[in-house]
Amino acid sequence: MHQDERGHALTTSSSTAAEEIDLAIHNFLHWKSDVVPHVGASLEADPDFAFANVVSGLIMHGARNVHFRKKIEGSLAKAQECAAGLSEREQLYLNALEASAAGRITEAVSLYETILAKSPVDLFAQRLAQMELFWIGEMDWSEQISRRCAAHWNESVPSYGVHLSCRSFDLEETHNFAEAEALGRKSVDIDPTDVWGTHSVAHVLIMQGRHDEGIQWIDSLKHNWADSNQMVLHLWWHRCLFHLERGEFDEVLHIHDTWVRNRELPLLVSMPDLYIDMQNGASMLLRLELRGVDVGNRWAELEELTLKRLDDHTSPFTSPHFAIILAATGRFDEANQLLASMRAFADHDRGTFGPRYVSAAIPAAEAALAHRCGEHGKVIELLLPARHQLWQMGGSHAQRDLFFLILADSILKEGRTDLIGIILDDIERAGFADAASRIGYREAETLVH
């Protein structure tokens, strides 16, 4: 019987198929870009290896792109066809793919929890659960899962550092910053290429206003990322956040052009519109514009990519970023088309995303449009009542801050000094230290004193 690196059975008669899928999962867990070729090699060695088909579907599902739907359904159908003889664990992964493909994300997570209840070191399930929960804003749930697993981990279990980096990010998003930083640093000590642990510490540093340290942290580790996936570009986005807070806008633009949206980088050549890269680009350009920086024609390449995805409802956090991009380039007809499509989806979807589009993604997208049109009263009307539900769109506190920056800008432009205390409270409630000293809120703070 073949096994993965943590001793779980792999149901295939081909040792090559087993080794390749184990390597694909290993690389996925370690945020390496070299994943899909190993899934392909596994399936080439044994096309009827049901679990490899499941992994293929789950990885494509994780890319949050409506254009992958057919491929995901193909992987799912093939896995179902070959499901006889699957282990109980593999069958649960197959069930999770079925739920995920149908948009029943919380059901998929509960299946990962079931897998982890039997084998708390099944790191693939822990990682997938965290990814799903992060993109629907359910980080308390994710923290609960990794806490249950933690007691079963130690250095002797392969990829211990990855468990620590996942645990660290759960702790960071649930505001346990000291423990998050300690575990994130430990994961990077174990493996300096651990971009997720690096990322978790970067989050702690931005939340605590430790901007100089943040730049040094990224600088000291950037040489380790040659084999890593898109998380590298998100780390460069994080570095932009530190420079932005220091008012170093030219440096932000330089990093944007060199890393975050450098379309000549192999990562962006192979997939220019991966959701997180689209978010990174839109978010940083708007943050710069909110500070009065002219970003030139940098929105154009994002516009071109967004126009192909007006009916993509695979991510309630990404859709408002699409609205931001279309509004920035004056594509108001298409932005309204996007919004109509979001509303129609929300009206009929009975999965996990529909309600989240209603409570968070749609008001955020509408506010982005109103803001670009200078309708600041409307931005306030939209975001003030929705702001306590915005977490439901998913993403991190640092990412969702963009929508609070938009609201703060509209509050200032409307001269609504009565609302400034509310927004500053919100920012501290999100976990940011000393909200009033941050670049997007400093001006507002001076008006109330």
Ligand SMILES: [Fe+2]
């Ligand atoms: Fe992040």
